[in-house]
Amino acid sequence: MERLDWLIRGALDPRSGERVDIGLQGGRIALIRPIAETMPLPSSIRTFDGDGYAVLPGLAETHIHLDKAFLSSRLPGVAAGLQQAIEMTAALKSSYTADDIKARSREVLNRASAFGVTLLRAQVEIDPILGLMSFESALELKREYVSAMDVQLVAFPQEGIFWQPGTAELLERAVRMGADAVGGIPYNDRDSSEHLDYLFRLAEVSGLPVDLHLDFSDDPRQLAIQDVIALTRKYGMQGRVAVGHLTSLGSVELDAARRIAAGIAEAGIHVFTLPATDLYLNGRQDTCRVRRGLTPVRLLLEEGASVCFGSNNIRNAFTPFGTGDPLDIGLLLAQTAYMGTSEDVMTVLGMCTTQATLAIRGKKSDILEGATADLALVRADSAAGILYDRPRDRVVWKDGQLVGERANASA
Numbered sequence: 001m002e003r004l005d006w007l008i009r010g011a012l013d014p015r016s017g018e019r020v021d022i023g024l025q026g027g028r029i030a031l032i033r034p035i036a037e038t039m040p041l042p043s044s045i046r047t048f049d050g051d052g053y054a055v056l057p058g059l060a061e062t063h064i065h066l067d068k069a070f071l072s073s074r075l076p077g078v079a080a081g082l083q084q085a086i087e088m089t090a091a092l093k094s095s096y097t098a099d100d101i102k103a104r105s106r107e108v109l110n111r112a113s114a115f116g117v118t119l120l121r122a123q124v125e126i127d128p129i130l131g132l133m134s135f136e137s138a139l140e141l142k143r144e145y146v147s148a149m150d151v152q153l154v155a156f157p158q159e160g161i162f163w164q165p166g167t168a169e170l171l172e173r174a175v176r177m178g179a180d181a182v183g184g185i186p187y188n189d190r191d192s193s194e195h196l197d198y199l200f201r202l203a204e205v206s207g208l209p210v211d212l213h214l215d216f217s218d219d220p221r222q223l224a225i226q227d228v229i230a231l232t233r234k235y236g237m238q239g240r241v242a243v244g245h246l247t248s249l250g251s252v253e254l255d256a257a258r259r260i261a262a263g264i265a266e267a268g269i270h271v272f273t274l275p276a277t278d279l280y281l282n283g284r285q286d287t288c289r290v291r292r293g294l295t296p297v298r299l300l301l302e303e304g305a306s307v308c309f310g311s312n313n314i315r316n317a318f319t320p321f322g323t324g325d326p327l328d329i330g331l332l333l334a335q336t337a338y339m340g341t342s343e344d345v346m347t348v349l350g351m352c353t354t355q356a357t358l359a360i361r362g363k364k365s366d367i368l369e370g371a372t373a374d375l376a377l378v379r380a381d382s383a384a385g386i387l388y389d390r391p392r393d394r395v396v397w398k399d400g401q402l403v404g405e406r407a408n409a410s411a
């Protein structure tokens, strides 16, 4: 007890419904025990009164674009669909500067940190227009924010690889410079198989995981996921491949979709549903009974697949909305994926905490003794209160350090 750095007193553990004291020491959770009403404490221990707060592992943002956030005011109009969103954004790129990218990125990172995010995976655009400017900026930000969150960088060829000569060389340079994952977008290149084959070979050579944008449409024929399942097995990458969107699968007839979902689970592929963007850009061709264009989340869960969610875009042509709060996306998912039970609340919270950490760090976060002390306290009295009210009053510890200073923390 004498050696604790912090004692968080009386916060609610939403899993058990019990209030607990949590001691932090050396960047780890040193003790968890039922709240003690009176406990003499050495004056050297900093305490935080957790009464009225619920405690979660630090939130994890699995899929977000920092470099094209907050571009809405520069757009000539509203995108009518995915292809136009890609074209409108590409047209803006030549006006980016490193300072501009960093300023807009910081706006997202500051928000995310205040919302409780301690782990974030960013998709960083690499193409002949930007070169490595966005990637170099992101590397600087990764260092700048190290005390608040772990930032992972995906080397992402948004404009394709093979119909943009020079992109492959830039991707390989980004990998050597410190990318954390190999990204891809087979639906925006001249040949999906060629694109995927190249990326899995790059992943094999570099030893990095793969994180793809995949099957982003409401067309049931767009099923590159089948190739990704085969490549994941071929390269022995089970557990180290993630796919974002995967909305085409939601338009596939049930029996076939179920077989593919079982294949995804068997191959250990993590699925990142991105409902804010998916709802906004899909279903645009339907004039009645409009498809939602969503990832079939319940089906994937039923088949045992790993499913998490991400914000993807914030206030740009792809998604004119967004706050950067993972819990906002969690609520949107719960509402649109018919996840309305108390068990569903815990599943959704897991999708932006423990499961998300498994998907992008390879290790589940948790609130248990010995775990890394990345914690997000939310002012709520139940798990449902966290997700349905999404209170803005949050207190965050990263590696056992309080992120930002709080008036009600004793020092």
Ligand SMILES: [Zn+2]
Pocket (backbone or CB within 6 Å): 063, 064, 065, 123, 213, 244, 312, 313
């Ligand atoms: Zn994305």
